Amino acid sequence: MPFSPDTSAGYLINDLARRFAAALQAQIKPMGLSTGVFPIMVQLWEKDGLTQAELVRLVGIEQATMANTLARMQRDGLIERRRSDADGRVQENRLTEKGKGLHVPAIEAALAVNKSALSGLSPEERDQFLGLLSKAIQTFDSEEQLQRSPRVQLPTD
Structure with missing residues (x-):
């Protein structure tokens, strides 16, 4: 066909x-x-504090793309990246007040x-x-x- x-x-x-x-x-x-940031924001609005690896799995984009996007989101004041209290080897991505708003x-x-x-x-x-x-x-x-x-x-x- x-x-x-x-x-x-x-x-x-x-x-x-x-x-x-x-x-x-x-x-x-x-x-x-942007439409590149939107699916990540949706995931963080549902469960704040997700790690980069969790976001890669949930959103379905490459690790490098996620790293670059999260860096831009941090630069733009949408998220903060902090070491996890449960596991200091990983960073959690937390919404800022701007991101929550x-x-x-x-x-x-x-x-x-x-x-x-x-x-x-x-x-x-x-x-x-x-x-x-x-x-x-x-x-x-x-x-x-x-x-x-x-x-x-x-x-x-």
């Missing part, structure tokens, strides 16, 4: 994600946030973007769409599925 952007789940999801990110960026940029307006902005993006769907379609997306994500998370995934053979010269 030939590739077509109109029938490729990956292409369509990537396009939708890009549009979501652009709309969210427009809303949160005046707050001093952005919780409500940033989440409201994200909810508004979601509402706008899904406004063309009925409540039933929205629930089905979100359920199917979650199911596809769970499939990727399944180790068994990863082992069954066909491997692409690259041409050799």
Whole structure:
């Protein structure tokens, strides 16, 4: 079957994600946030004091990218990095008052973007769409599925 952007789940999801990110960026940029920082802030709003390793696992970005992003967040006054009382070898990332204060307006902005993006769907379609997306994500998370995934053979010269 030939590739077509109109029938490729990956292409369509990537396009939708890009549009979501652009709309969210427009809303949160005046707050001093970016779409790169937003998922980290969401995790810290849910559980303040996470370590860099925990954030890497939860957000799903590379260790080096996380280190650079956390350094920028510290520079921008969103977080403080402190040695853990429980384990002095690790640093906890704690929200500053500025970071805590952005919780409500940033989440409201994200909810508004979601509402706008899904406004063309009925409540039933929205629930089905979100359920199917979650199911596809769970499939990727399944180790068994990863082992069954066909491997692409690259041409050799």
